[in-house]
Amino acid sequence: MPILETKDLGIQFGGLKAVDGLYIKIEKGQLYGLIGPNGAGKTTVFNLLTGVYQPTSGSFYFDGEQISNSSPVSINKKGIARTFQNIRLFGDMSVIDNVKVGFHNSYKYSMLEGVLRVGRYRKQEKEYHDKAMELLKVFGMENEAKLLASNLPYGKQRKLEIARAMATNPKLLLLDEPAAGMNPNETAELMETIRFVRDNFDMTILLIEHDMKLVSGICEEVTVLNFGTVLAQGKTETVLNDPKVITAYIGEDD
Amino acid sequence: MSKKIKSRNLDKYITYSFLILIFVISQLLVMTGVASNKFEGLLVPISVYVLLAVSLNLVVGFSGELSLGHAGFMCVGAYAGSLFSLLMQNVITVWWLRFPMAIIIGGLVAAVAGFLIGIPVLRLRGDYLAIVTLAFGEIIKNLFNNMYLAIDKNGVFFSMNASAYTKHAFDAATKQDLIKGAQGITGTPNDSNFVICFIVIMICVIALLNLIDSKTGRSIKAARDNRIAAEAMGIDVTKAKMTAFVIASFIAGMAGVLYSHNLRTLVASKFDYNLSILVLVFVVLGGMKNMRNVIIATIILYALPEALRALNDYRMLLYAIVLIVMMLLNNNDKFAAFKKKLSIKALIARFNTKGGVK
Numbered sequence: 001m002p003i004l005e006t007k008d009l010g011i012q013f014g015g016l017k018a019v020d021g022l023y024i025k026i027e028k029g030q031l032y033g034l035i036g037p038n039g040a041g042k043t044t045v046f047n048l049l050t051g052v053y054q055p056t057s058g059s060f061y062f063d064g065e066q067i068s069n070s071s072p073v074s075i076n077k078k079g080i081a082r083t084f085q086n087i088r089l090f091g092d093m094s095v096i097d098n099v100k101v102g103f104h105n106s107y108k109y110s111m112l113e114g115v116l117r118v119g120r121y122r123k124q125e126k127e128y129h130d131k132a133m134e135l136l137k138v139f140g141m142e143n144e145a146k147l148l149a150s151n152l153p154y155g156k157q158r159k160l161e162i163a164r165a166m167a168t169n170p171k172l173l174l175l176d177e178p179a180a181g182m183n184p185n186e187t188a189e190l191m192e193t194i195r196f197v198r199d200n201f202d203m204t205i206l207l208i209e210h211d212m213k214l215v216s217g218i219c220e221e222v223t224v225l226n227f228g229t230v231l232a233q234g235k236t237e238t239v240l241n242d243p244k245v246i247t248a249y250i251g252e253d254d
Numbered sequence: 255m256s257k258k259i260k261s262r263n264l265d266k267y268i269t270y271s272f273l274i275l276i277f278v279i280s281q282l283l284v285m286t287g288v289a290s291n292k293f294e295g296l297l298v299p300i301s302v303y304v305l306l307a308v309s310l311n312l313v314v315g316f317s318g319e320l321s322l323g324h325a326g327f328m329c330v331g332a333y334a335g336s337l338f339s340l341l342m343q344n345v346i347t348v349w350w351l352r353f354p355m356a357i358i359i360g361g362l363v364a365a366v367a368g369f370l371i372g373i374p375v376l377r378l379r380g381d382y383l384a385i386v387t388l389a390f391g392e393i394i395k396n397l398f399n400n401m402y403l404a405i406d407k408n409g410v411f412f413s414m415n416a417s418a419y420t421k422h423a424f425d426a427a428t429k430q431d432l433i434k435g436a437q438g439i440t441g442t443p444n445d446s447n448f449v450i451c452f453i454v455i456m457i458c459v460i461a462l463l464n465l466i467d468s469k470t471g472r473s474i475k476a477a478r479d480n481r482i483a484a485e486a487m488g489i490d491v492t493k494a495k496m497t498a499f500v501i502a503s504f505i506a507g508m509a510g511v512l513y514s515h516n517l518r519t520l521v522a523s524k525f526d527y528n529l530s531i532l533v534l535v536f537v538v539l540g541g542m543k544n545m546r547n548v549i550i551a552t553i554i555l556y557a558l559p560e561a562l563r564a565l566n567d568y569r570m571l572l573y574a575i576v577l578i579v580m581m582l583l584n585n586n587d588k589f590a591a592f593k594k595k596l597s598i599k600a601l602i603a604r605f606n607t608k609g610g611v612k
């Protein structure tokens with residue numbers, strides 16, 4: 001059973017079909033790429049999958065369960081987490097607190113225990129503090145834990161977005177242009193980290209990316225979107241060499 | 255435990271020590287007779303304002319919502335607490351038993367009011383809360399201003415109409431006025447004092463600082479910083495904002511009880527828009543977020559006009575200068591951001607956003 005399957009998924013904004021008739025099947029443990037030119041509808045797919053938008057047609061299944069009309073909160077609780085193309089960190093909170101927000105639903109102490117500092121409060125705060133530090137270590141950010149998130153350099157903000165999403169303990173991680181704004185060295189490092197995350201945290205990863213090196217380097221399969229519809233789909237090598245795809249990327253008039 | 259948690263605790267203990275220090279000094283000044291009667295008379299009101307400011311700071315500073323009707327919750331609490339004390343005066347004669355009960359009842363009634371206001375409003379995005387709380391404050395004030403409640407041997411009389419009250423044939427021997435329209439509540443036992451105020455402040459500040467530094471507090475701050483990201487992390491944003499708002503209403507209600515038990519007559523006209531705005535000024539000039547700074551700002555800004563009274567005409571001039579200096583000393587971009595949020599243009603823009611997400 002695929003971990004994620006979309007069936008004829010689509011959304012229309014006024015007259016614009018931003019996503020139309022999308023079929024994607026992602027197996028557990030896969031690293032899957034979603035690519036396409038600007039405005040192709042990639043981010044809109046993420047917004048559909050995370051409940052920010054409700055589809056106007058079709059549906060999608062997560063772990064066999066139809067969840068197309070759920071709220072963002074319940075979709076996250078089911079096990080899908082995401083990052084944002086336009087970084088959306090909790091800017092006035094520390095780096096580690098951003099990660100702890102990701103753990104929010106794992107904490108089991110009540111508000112009263114938190115206010116009175118009794119019961120499970122101390123033990124769990126310690127436990128998730130350590131877990132948050134471990135996650136930050138994966139991204140080499142353990143020394144920045146106390147910084148204000150908005151004071152981080154751009155590349156690290158992107159990494160913190162991933163760490164925060166991972167803290168919600170998802171089965172499926174959606175990354176929206178994780179390498180945007182990074183230099184080639186940082187991108188290469190990020191590729192390694194993403195692979196490491198998939199292998200060691202038991203996660204399936206669907207990522208949007210414009211950096212073809214990154215896509216061909218780590219994605220096993222890709223779907224190419226163009227004007228909201230699927231242009232090509234399948235093994236990364238095959239798809240990236242498809243003349244249709246090359247034309248769409250370079251533009252028709254040369 | 256990590257350094258970070260330690261340093262946060264240190265900051266808390268500085269706040270607690272600061273509060274205790276102020277309390278001890280004030281008590282010493284009063285006990286040794288150094289302080290004037292006027293100074294002594296200011297202690298309870300200042301404490302009440304400190305409670306109002308720290309609770310409003312939870313809403314404005316930590317949950318990022320604008321509330322313009324904090325006086326309304328204080329009013330509800332004050333009336334509920336006073337009514338309780340009036341009715342129980344002869345039933346529970348031990349004041350130190352009755353008064354804490356009155357405080358908690360005032361807080362609870364205000365919290366229920368906060369909950370009822372929050373249900374429809376906090377689901378929405380944008381500054382609807384500002385408008386609704388503004389209306390709430392005015393409505394509550396006018397409601398109590400026109401309310402008549404009395405008892406005699408024939409039962410309870412309740413009316414929102416002054417002439418109905420005048421015309422009503424009361425049994426003069428057993429008649430007891432509870433709420434008498436614009437004349438409010440008279441005869442609330444003067445149970446309030448600085449020691450009790452200090453105890454309530456300490457409990458509230460400890461509870462608030464602990465709350466802020468727990469998973470609940472983090473969810474409140476996350477919902478403030480980025481609503482969409484907070485939801486994507488599985489946080490129920492409405493619940494987070496509701497938690498902050500109800501707790502703040504509870505504390506404002508308790509402040510109202512402390513206030514009303516310090517007066518001979520409680521009138522609703524005291525709890526007007528100006529009072530809500532004054533508390534908001536304390537919070538904003540205290541820099542928002544940091545509780546200790548908000549407390550300091552409240553004490554300075556409340557005590558100053560009183561202390562300067564001797565200077566007569568120059569009083570308000572000096573007060574204005576202090577306000578300006580505090581503004582400049584404040585974290586400037588934060589204040590600018592807040593002002594931006596307050597501007598009418600920003601309000602309109604907020605109502606029109608559709609919430610597209612990239």
Ligand SMILES: Nc1ncnc2c1ncn2[C@@H]1O[C@H](COP(=O)(O)OP(=O)(O)OP(=O)(O)O)[C@@H](O)[C@H]1O
Pocket residue numbers: 013016018036037038039040041042043044045085609610611612
């Ligand atoms: N809320 C919305 N209302 C109207 N149109 C929208 C909305 N969200 C997205 N669109 C439109 O849908 C189309 C796809 O946008 P989307 O952001 O998904 O593109 P993308 O593939 O992520 O592009 P990029 O690579 O630039 O990030 C665009 O034409 C965009 O203007």
Ligand SMILES: [Mg+2]
Pocket residue numbers: 042043044085
């Ligand atoms: Mg996009």
